Amino acid sequence: MHLYLHIPFCKQACHYCDFHFSTHLKSKADLVTAICQEIELQKDYLPARTLETIYFGGGTPSLLTESELGQIFEAIHRIYQVESDVEITLEANPDDITREKIAELKPFINRLSIGIQSFHEPYLRFMNRAHNAVESEQCVKLAQDSGFENLTIDLIYGMSERLLGIHKSSQDSDEQLWQRDLEMAVALNTPHISAYNLTIEPQTALGNWLKKGKIKPVEEELSARQFEQMISYLNTNGYEQYEISNFARNGHYARHNSSYWKRRPYLGVGPSAHSFNGASRQYNIANNALYIKSIQEENLPFESEILTAFDQVNDYLLTSLRTIWGCDLGVIKEISGIDLLEIQKPYLAAFFENEWIHMSDNVLFLTPKGKLFADRIASDLFLV
Known part of the structure; x- marks a missing residue:
């Protein structure tokens, strides 16, 4: 069985993101308590009681404190058995990765997913990321120096200074800027890389800018060229493309995400989290306050869909x-x-x-x- 926990808090809103999150952290403690209660309420959703993978997504799960993580894992272990080789992944932003933070995380998790997105400073500013290019590089080295060998980083391709209205920072072409990102990712020796094409969703800052003509649409031809460029370079450097957006060295596949692709049942807890039991899907409400209120009343706030x-x-x-x-x-x-x-x-x-x-x-x-x-x-x- 596989468990996903959605932690819907961020320091600031990235301009491309349409996931459910809040930048108001006052309810974080109440929401963690509600997640623990939902784990109890959902204990019979799947017949199996042994967890193969646990995944903290968001949002920004690295905003959780040591005590909040301890509270969640206490609830998990109260309900479930955990396999000895369980994969426990937590998504983190580079600006959260400090030596002290890593020391807090290590007793709980064994895989770190770092949302770098780019090593190019103008792109990071354009996306409204909370970290800079120096932190993009330093956070990976710091995690590795602290003993985290099972790492994955996220990158975004399909970006262009010209299309996004960014002042030209150098004479490098779009492909050259993307090549520098790829070279840095490989040089950092991360065993897993996830790379996603920039998508402009309507209910985001980018969607609003596109509608007003402040930026231009992502060019399919540019994305296709950078996609093929990425495959060629990463394959040459020992990465296997085991899923269209995911590359791994030496079999470091993401076991949790692979379970989705292989139709394995999973439970999702937290606001907006999805669950799948083989015959149906259910979708938790994407509203923090209503989620907390409903869980406090011991009601599960979800809609379900029977799958034909x-x-x-x-x-x-x-x-x-x-x-x-x-x-x-x-x-x-x-x-x-x-x-x-x-x-x-x-x-x-x-x-x-x-x-x-x-x-x-x-x-x-x-x-x-x-x-x-x-x-x-x-x-x-x-x-x-």
Whole structure:
């Protein structure tokens, strides 16, 4: 079983982020107590009581104090058994990573996910990140020097000083700036790198600026070039692209995230957290005050959705095709009774002809060319 905990607090709002969070920290203690209560209230959501992975996401979980982490883990251990080799990940911002903070975290977690996003100062300022370029580099070294070997960092590509209206900081091209980020990530010797294309969501500062014409849309051609540039460079330097946005050295896959891609059941606690038990999904309310109030009244504040066989197949298509494990047609047949090769014959024929996919042992895989069209391929194959 897998447990996700959403910690919905940040020091400041990043201009690209549309996740649920609050910059008002006064309710943090009450919310931690509510999360502990929800762990108790949700104890029967999944039949298994042994945790393989625990993931603190957000928001900014590194804002949790040592005592707050202790409170949460006390609740976890009261309800669940924890495997001896459990993966426990906590997301952190570089400006939170100090020697003292690491000492607080080490008794609780064994994997640190650092939201660097860029090593380029103008991009960090544009995104309204709370850290600077020097901290981007120093925080990784500090974590490693303190004994954290299992690290992952987040990067964002598809950015352009020209498109974002940033004053040109150098004569370097967009690709050269991205190359410098990649080289720094590799030089830091992090075993895992997650890299995401910049997406401008409507309910964000970037979305508002785009609407007002202050910035230009992200160019698909630029993103595609930087995506291929990233794959080539990271592969050359020993990283395996085991999911479209995730690269690992020496098998350092993210076990928690891999469970999502493999349709494993998981429980999500905290405001806006999602849960999946194989047959349904549920979504906690994305409102801190209402979440706390409801939990205090011993009510679970969620909406649920019963997944049809087609829903389950479509979810599986969307996630599995992005991974090195591919989309097992036998799983689709087991879920729905449908032979996808027959039902989606015209689409699949075109994808094979375009060399976007290939098949081995009844499993569909994206080709390097096909990875550029992953979402389109999945949606074309959806059952409706």
